[in-house]
Amino acid sequence: xxxxxxxxxxxxxxxxxxxxxxxxxxxxxxxxxxxxxxxxxxxxxxxxxxxxxxxxxxxxxxxxxxxxxxxxxxxxxxxxxxxxxxxxxxxxxxxxxxxxxxxxxxxxxxxxxxxxxxxxxxxxxxxxxxxxxxxxxxxxxxxxxxxxxxxxxxxxxxxxxxxxxxxxxxxxxxxxxxxxxxxxxxxxxxxxxxxxxx
Numbered sequence: 001x002x003x004x005x006x007x008x009x010x011x012x013x014x015x016x017x018x019x020x021x022x023x024x025x026x027x028x029x030x031x032x033x034x035x036x037x038x039x040x041x042x043x044x045x046x047x048x049x050x051x052x053x054x055x056x057x058x059x060x061x062x063x064x065x066x067x068x069x070x071x072x073x074x075x076x077x078x079x080x081x082x083x084x085x086x087x088x089x090x091x092x093x094x095x096x097x098x099x100x101x102x103x104x105x106x107x108x109x110x111x112x113x114x115x116x117x118x119x120x121x122x123x124x125x126x127x128x129x130x131x132x133x134x135x136x137x138x139x140x141x142x143x144x145x146x147x148x149x150x151x152x153x154x155x156x157x158x159x160x161x162x163x164x165x166x167x168x169x170x171x172x173x174x175x176x177x178x179x180x181x182x183x184x185x186x187x188x189x190x191x192x193x194x195x196x197x198x
Contacts, residue, residue, distance in 0.1 A: 040179030122156035
């Protein structure tokens with residue numbers, strides 16, 4: 001079994017030396033090859049997902065006001081494998097595995113996606129409440145002042161980026177190992193089918 005060769009190149013990308021996988025993938029029909037590749041990608045995404053869940057801040061079981069906290073952020077971090085979809089530039093892209101915050105509710109206000117980025121990056125101090133503004137006199141020379149209640153802001157508690165940074169090599173190995181194992185299963189199944197037909 002060939003090993004995975006990982007070389008760091010300019011820009012922080014990695015090249016996998018997976019000649020055995022490339023060679024064997026060509027012998028599979030396109031549909032089976034896509035299924036094998038997607039299973040491998042999903043295995044790598046699960047490694048990053050598990051680390052992100054571990055790093056996501058877990059609030060205490062009860063808040064100061066006595067409300068129970070459920071840890072929805074950890075539960076909302078999911079891995080998924082996608083087929084053809086459009087990337088940020090609008091270009092069609094095939095077969096990508098993603099680690100993301102799943103939508104867990106019908107409205108954005110109830111969704112973890114509405115606040116997950118505030119946890120990751122933190123927030124600056126800001127005015128809160130009805131009628132509150134931070135700088136009411138932006139276009140005049142009057143003294144700037146804050147009106148209403150003020151939120152002190154929150155410090156960042158990153159969980160997604162550190163998960164990727166610390167687990168990307170392990171994820172690449174998981175992709176290679178899973179793809180190899182799935183490829184061996186599909187090739188064995190094809191050989192047994194060919195024997196039965198012949």
